[in-house]
Amino acid sequence: MNQTYFDERDVILSINDYNYLPDPESGAFDIAYGIDKNFLYGCGISIASILFANRERRLTFHVFTDFLTDSVREKFAALAKQYQSRIVIYLVNCDRLKSLPSTKNWSYATYFRFIIADYFAGKSEKVLYLDADIGCKGSIQELIDLRFADDEIAAVVMEGNTAWWTKRADTLSTPGLAEGYFNAGFLLINIAAWNTAEISRKAIEMLRDPDVVSKITHLDQDVLNMLLVGKARFIDPEFNTQYSLNYELKKSVIRPVNEKTVFVHYIGPTKPWHLWGGYPVSECFLNAKHHSPWQDDALLAPKTAAQYRYCAKHQLHQKQFVKGILSYVLYFKKKITK
Known part of the structure; x- marks a missing residue:
């Protein structure tokens, strides 16, 4: 039974559907983003990078946002047409999210992933949620083929090391996190299992609990880690290889991005769409931009x-x-x- 917290009739204000898939009635792999206006540019190029690296795959992208212009619609429609894919844009009512905790770096848009998981209840078996600051440089076929066990709610990628996991376990009073803590910018969601376990509802309730809020530092990422202990499958880091472009300022830096990397997650304040973010590790983003409707748009x-x-x-x-x-x-x- 699907137990959703968000009713799409209350939160989805409008839908723009640009479907250029050959045989549009056949199925496709669902990939979703939740963004505010500051990440629309990055989201468009992130989608372009996936399409450029996965030309033979049937893909549908779902963009949940609270800001939309005619220019944005035209660019996403052109991108869907260019790669014979489908892009659906959802204008979202965020009123129920704005009272939740936020920080200088994370706005209420970080909670869109809960709306996304609830929206797909009964519509899709699994959905890949991605942050907009992720670029693709390889095949996602393994994710398309992945089959969940009945007790697995999501497939995730570990963040940090054992010392970090132990620290999060202690801070969040969740001993199981000592076995692994994940980054929530990549979530391959088992939709039925997520909604049966009422993850969105429980997460929102925790984010309204002063005792929980006093412990968390990474907002919904901390909460999701607490809720999914023992219920998530950890997969290869190649699907969420994190790297901050500000590391380039160090005298020596280890760059984890290699030929096996599928997704590069550009964490930190400097993004590849910034004028000052042009490094070799940004190549998958900049190359996708060149092969997209944004090719003539200036970097920010x-x-x-x-x-x-x-x-x-x-x-x-x-x-x-x-x-x-x-x-x-x-x-x-x-x-x-x-």
């Missing part, structure tokens, strides 16, 4: 003081000295007028 320039600061650091690191000095000047100007 800094807007906030923090972005000008990172931009300056990267430009100096990339030996763009004049640009770097100018960015530092603009950073200080932003700080003074803040």
Whole structure:
């Protein structure tokens, strides 16, 4: 029995469906994103990267957002047509999410994954949820073929090491996390199992509980880890290889992205769609941009003081000295007028 917390009649305001699949009535693998306006650009290129690396596969993308313009609709429609795929955009009512905990780095949009899991109850067996700052450089056939055991609610990828897992287990008062803690930017969801276990409902209730909120630092990721102990399958890190472009500023850095990597997760404040994020590890994103309706769109320039600061650091690191000095000047100007 499907037990959903969110009723689509209450949260889905409108649907734009761009279906260019050959034989559109046949099935396709479902991939979903939950984003606000700040990640629409990244989401479009993330989808393009998956399509570019998986041209022979039937894929449907579902974009849940609270912001939409005619220009955005046109770009996503053009992308679906270009790769003979299907892209569905859902305009979401976020009123029930805005009272949940948020931080400087994570807005209420992080909770869209709960709406997504509930929306697909009775519609799909499994859905791949991805953060928009993920680029694809390999085949996802293994995920398409994956079959869940009855007690598995999701397939996930571990984050950190045993020391980190133990720390999260202690902080969150959940001993089972000492065996593994996952990053929630990648979730292959067993829809029926998720809804039978009422994960969305339980997660929202926990996020409204002051005792739980006092412990968590990673919002819904912490809560999902607490709820899915012993109920998630850990799969190969190649499906969520995390890397911060700010690591490039270090004197020495270990780059985990290799020929086996399927998804590169660009964690941290610098993204490959930023003007200062152009490194070899960004190649899968930048190549997909070149083969998408966004090919002529400029990379995003800094807007906030923090972005000008990172931009300056990267430009100096990339030996763009004049640009770097100018960015530092603009950073200080932003700080003074803040």
